[in-house]
Amino acid sequence: MTERTSRTVLLRGGTVYSPADPFATAMLIEGEQIAWVGSEGAADAYASVADEVLDLAGALVTPAFVDAHVHATATGLALTGLDLTGCPSLPEALRRIADHVRDHRHEGVLIGHGWDETGWPEGRPPTLAELDAAAQGAALYLSRTDVHSALASSALRARTPQLAEQPGHHPSAPLTRDAHHAVRRTALAELTDDQRRAAQLATLERAAALGIAALHECAGPEISSEHDLAALLALAAEQQGPEVYGYWGELSERGGVETARRLGAVGAGGDLFADGAFGSRTACLHSPYLDTPEDGDGHGTAYLTAAQIADHVTACTEAGLQAGFHAIGDAAVDAVIEGIRTAVDRLGPARVKAMRHRVEHTEALDDKAIAAFAELGLTASVQPAFDAAWGGPAGMYAQRLGAERAAGLNPFAALLRAGVPLALGSDAPVTHLDPWGTVRAAAFHRTPEHRISVRAAFAAHTRGGWRAIGRDQEGVLVPGAPASYAVWRTGELVVQAPDSRVAGWSTDPRSGTPGLPDLTPGTELPTCLRTVVRGRTVYRSELAG
Incomplete structure (x- = not known):
């Protein structure tokens, strides 16, 4: 209690x-x-x-802490249901799926999360035939770890109207783009209110146990539903914490601003998709993926044009709401910058900058894009655990892009040097709620030149989350x-610098700098x-x- x-x-x-x-x-x-x-x-x-x-x-x-990007219902479903995060192989994943179906098939549509074929010896996801064998006739939805593609059993596909006509449909492989969104809507629509409440409570309870005081819920018509966000905000209001601040990711031309206001959201943004994700090869790139399948277009997926972005930022600014966009690939980031520049031309820089519009994830930025973020007053809502999970010369990023391009991702130090505000989060369930692990991932980035100090990362995961919603006095x-x-x-409190080649440690009280825990990899959090x-x-x- x-x-x-x-x-x-x-x-x-x-x-x-x-x-x-x-x-x-x-x-x-x-x-x-x-x-x-x-x-x-x-x-x-x-x-x-x-x-x-x-x-x-x-x-x-x-x-x-403040976690600046979460999906509470999906996180709770992973906490309480089938979570394939870290599963070591395809056969083990199929075994876990079959066990879960056997124990829960009476519950209707079954929902799970977290598979990642890039770490499996087989190097591929299950075929539809393999999935159906494990599902034993159950309607089953399993989001990939990046939540930008999913496995869907034949029983679930059959319940989804006109699925074969949707972009991203494949008769036997994982679904992406609109086809993925369609089966996800079908699966989530069958959640009962009791199931939804239990999942959301599980997320709030886990967050509280991890020292998290506030969550930024990134909802939207392609991620969850109006009902889901309204239920979460009502549940959080009943509880004494953590607090929840909602974002509704829908374009103004489709009623997103009005819906955000009606729901009590702080912004019409969050996961308003400009593109997808690297793991699913849907992040939008100027140069193609290195490992594009023969039937792929090579550059990922652009969901929004610069003109749509400009109209949305204009409408949000005039309404006094934050806009925000999910943008991971360099082409998507450039589209967001172009659109916001157009809004600045319409409304003037002061009005646009005052809203602190956000870009979520924003992994592929060059120096020109970072300078534009600073100029336009954008907040970078980032997830350091992405680099911990998929960075490095042998990680998924390098598989998709090559080691040189992968090494340029998530440039936290350059963003801070340019004066771009950072707000840290998990994107749970994409990565786990784990605030000290997130701080560690930023301080020990797999690319050393992108590392920031523990103190800077801690500030971005506490005060940065509050500043991202305009509450400068908090955190x-x-x-x-x-x-x-x-x-x-x-354990021992230290002052920890981002570069191991220089003096990175101090317990000298004469420095007058308060210490934080030693987060060197391998130490206990x-x-x-x-x-x-x-x-x-x-x-x-x-x-x-």
């Missing part, structure tokens, strides 16, 4: 990560706000007036700020002991007492 409190709580005897005092060991909470941050000696004056005194026993207190532990924080059991959202405890570990 969570609790709502207006009491005064004193935390002491630990380390408080605060710019107000780099040596802070204590913090006072009054109701929903931070009232004071300071030293252990000064805390004595507050102990007698506090309703509760929490002995941190050396624990670390930080701002709670930092200073007097007057909202009391949204997490308590961690961790911090354990969350408590998560508090606006003064309300939403998670407490048994270890915390």
Whole structure:
């Protein structure tokens, strides 16, 4: 159970990560706000007036995380159902599918996630015949790890009207593009309200246990539904945290701005697709994929034109809503930039920049594109775990693009140097909710020149998420700020630079720089002991007492 409190709580005897005092060991909470941050000696004056005194026993207190890109229902379904993430081979995937069908076939359409053929010895996904044998007649939907293609059993395909006429349809291979969206709509339409609520609750509970105070839900007609987003926002309002901020990814010409307003979304964007993803070869590129199948066009898929993007950004800006676009490939990123420049020509740079329009994922950027992001005031909503999962000279990116092009992806350091705001997220269920793992992935990018410091990555995963929705005062532990924080059991605190060739470590108190956990690959990640959202405890570990 969570609790709502207006009491005064004193935390002491630990380390408080605060710019107000780099040596802070204590913090006072009054109701929903931070009232004071300071030293252990000064805390004595507050102990007698506090309703509760929490002995941190050396624990670390930080701002709670913000995951800037999630899909709550799909994440919950993966948490509670069939998750093939990390499955080592095609035969093992088919075995797990058959086991799941045997145990759950009475539940109607079965939904799973996470297969990735690029790591399998067979190097291919199941054929439709193989999938049907495992599905045993059940209607089955299995999204690929990037959620831009899917396996669908014959029983599910038969329930989807006019599927064979949709772009991206294949009679025996995974479905992409419109065909994928069609079978996903069919599968999700059969979820009951109880199933949806259970999945969404599972996501909120997992987020709270990981020290996450807020989630940016990226919904849309091709990802979920109006009903799904409305149910999630209503559920989050019933709970005491984590908070959920919704985005509705639909063009203004199709009513997206009006729908976003009606649903209470903060933006008409998020996963408004300008293109697809590298794994499914649907990210839109100027130069073709190296491993394009014979029947592929080689350059991926463009879902939006620059003119459509310009009209959408114009409408959103005039309505006072954020626009946002899913853009991964360089051709898609360039289309977004061109469209936003057109909106600037119409409305003026000040009005457009003030909205902090977003680009989700934005993996393939050159120096010219990064400069345009800075010029246009765009926020880059990025997922460092993508690089951890698929980067490196032998990873999926290199398979699709070649090692040289792959090494240019996700240039976090260049974005920060140019002054582009970063907001970090997981894109769960594409990668798991894992905030400290996300910070580690940014700090230890597989391409060293793209690495950023742990401190910069942590800021992008806390304050950056709040700034992305225009809440500049949040995500930092200073007097007057909202009391949204997490308590961690961790090892030695250090100041960790992004480049191992220079001095990357410091525990010298004379630096005046607050330390964070050592996130060197192989070290144990911090354990969350408590998560508090606006003064309300939403998670407490048994270890915390």
